[in-house]
Amino acid sequence: MAPPLQPPRRITGTSGPSRRSLLAGVAALGALGAAGCSRVPTASTTDGGDLLERLRAAGVVRLGIAGEIPFGYIDKDGELTGEAPELAKVIFKRLGVDRVQPVPTEFGSLIPGLNSQQFDVVAAGMYVNPERCEQVIFSDPDYQMLDSFIVRKGNPLGLRDYQDVVEKKAKFATGTGYAEIAYAVEAGYKESDILIVPDQVAGLNAVEAGRVDVFAGTALTTREVVKKSGKAEATEPFKPLVDGKPHVDGGAFAFRPTETKLRDAFNVELAKLKKSGELLRILKPFGFTEDEMTDLTAKELCGG
Numbered sequence: 620m621a622p623p624l625q626p627p628r629r630i631t632g633t634s635g636p637s638r639r640s641l642l643a644g645v646a647a648l649g650a651l652g653a654a655g656c657s658r659v660p661t662a663s664t665t666d667g668g669d670l671l672e673r674l675r676a677a678g679v680v681r682l683g684i685a686g687e688i689p690f691g692y693i694d695k696d697g698e699l700t701g702e703a704p705e706l707a708k709v710i711f712k713r714l715g716v717d718r719v720q721p722v723p724t725e726f727g728s729l730i731p732g733l734n735s736q737q738f739d740v741v742a743a744g745m746y747v748n749p750e751r752c753e754q755v756i757f758s759d760p761d762y763q764m765l766d767s768f769i770v771r772k773g774n775p776l777g778l779r780d781y782q783d784v785v786e787k788k789a790k791f792a793t794g795t796g797y798a799e800i801a802y803a804v805e806a807g808y809k810e811s812d813i814l815i816v817p818d819q820v821a822g823l824n825a826v827e828a829g830r831v832d833v834f835a836g837t838a839l840t841t842r843e844v845v846k847k848s849g850k851a852e853a854t855e856p857f858k859p860l861v862d863g864k865p866h867v868d869g870g871a872f873a874f875r876p877t878e879t880k881l882r883d884a885f886n887v888e889l890a891k892l893k894k895s896g897e898l899l900r901i902l903k904p905f906g907f908t909e910d911e912m913t914d915l916t917a918k919e920l921c922g923g
Contacts, residue, residue, distance in 0.1 A: 668878035670739060671714065679718040680711050681738035685726040689839075689905035690744030690870070693721065702905040703742035703872065706761055709901060710888045726796065730754050734875060741873035746798060752921035756876050758885050760869030760920065761898060763913035765856035766799060767841040769819070769826050769834040772852055778833050780857050781806035789832035792825050794818050798868065799835035802859035819844045826851045837868075843906050856910075869915040 674680050682704055684691035691701035699721040707719055722738040729741045733755060746764075747757045770778055776787050784791050785807040792814035793799040804810050814831055816822050819841065822834030827850040834841075838856035845853045858865035874882045892898040899912055 667880035667883075668875070669880070670875075670878045671716075671881040671884055674711075674739065674881075675715040678716065679720050680707070680716050680740060681720045681722050682707055682740055682742040683722050683724060683729050683732050683738040685729060685743045686723050687726070687743065689843075691721075691742050693723070701742075701744075702762070702902045702907065703744050703870075705905075706889075706892075706898070706901050707740065707742045707872070709892070709897075710885055713888045714884055730873065733873060736875075740881075744870040745873055746868045747871050747917055747920035749920075749922040751873070752917070754876075755873040756879065756882050757917040757921070758872040758874070758882055758889060759917050760871045760913050760915045761889060762902065762907055762911045763867050763869045763915055764911060765838045765867065766802065766835060766859050767838040767856045768854040769823055769836065769841050769845055769851050770832065770854060771826060771829075772850055774852065774854060776832055779854060781808065781835075781859060784808060784833060790814070790830070791833055791835070792816055792822055792831040793835040794822065797836070799859070802861070803835065805860060805862075823848060823851055839906050839911065867913075867915065869913055869920050871917060 682691070682699075684699070684701070684704065686692050687701075689702055691699075691703045694700050699719065704719060704721065711717075711719060722732070724732050724737070726743065729743055729745065730751065732738060733741050741755070744762070745751070745757075747760060751757070768778055770776070776783075776789055778784055778787065778789055781803050783789070784803065791803060791808055791812070793803065793816075795815055795817055800810065800813060800815075803813060814825065816825055816834070819834070819836050822831075822836060823844050825831045826834050827848065836844075838853075841853040845851050858867055860866065872885060874885075889898070892901070893912070893914075899907065899909065902911070
């Protein structure tokens with residue numbers, strides 16, 4: 620993402636809890652979980668950090684999640700799931716850490732929570748961008764993502780990208796803290812004219828009700844959320860422009876800057892999963908396809 624904004628909110632399906640209500644539930648669950656499990660001390664004492672060794676000794680790693688489907692959330696049975704937690708379970712098992720523990724928080728609190736040692740890793744499908752790279756270190760992305768619009772059936776205004784939205788003076792909406800805000804502004808849309816809604820479900824509702832002409836989100840979430848809609852559809856995915864150049868976002872795990880050994884060990888296992896095709900198998904149940912697989916690196920997305 621271009622600015623230090625939250626990544627596009629990612630909620631699949633047109634039914635189920637909103638992001639706001641979902642967070643309320645997972646926060647309570649997370650508090651119970653935290654009470655039942657002692658913390659792993661996280662102060663590093665060696666170059667590159669020794670958190671991995673202490674996680675192995677404790678047998679558990681605490682994952683910061685933002686309660687968002689399909690990236691990291693508590694399901695209806697009270698179980699931790701989502702693309703990032705399920706991937707974390709596999710990788711940390713390979714690293715000798717048998718158990719993962721969710722620590723739910725608001726998305727905007729993930730980096731502060733990580734750096735204040737409330738949890739060990741951010742497992743929330745967080746986009747890698749230069750601003751965030753000044754605060755944390757990232758694994759290489761486990762997925763890449765293009766943007767897409769939710770529009771009324773037939774796309775009557777012919778909206779294919781942010782430039783179309785500006786030129787046709789469409790009523791535009793996106794989600795709280797979404798990177799799509801910056802993409803629209805870069806295209807020339809006045810930020811004060813953007814309708815901000817909680818998530819993709821609210822965005823779909825706004826399009827269906829005619830309150831806006833278009834809602835911008837990720838290709839994955841827009842195609843999932845419109846599946847049961849008889850009034851709206853998702854446009855073909857496209858690359859937004861950042862500094863005038865087509866841009867592809869990538870989501871990854873975040874670590875404290877001192878914990879390079881843990882990040883590097885994580886990357887080794889992630890690379891193996893990519894090479895074997897296991898990564899797609901893990902992410903596919905959450906709506907990911909071959910199009911979302913990537914060879915992007917954190918270094919590229921951090922700006923070199």
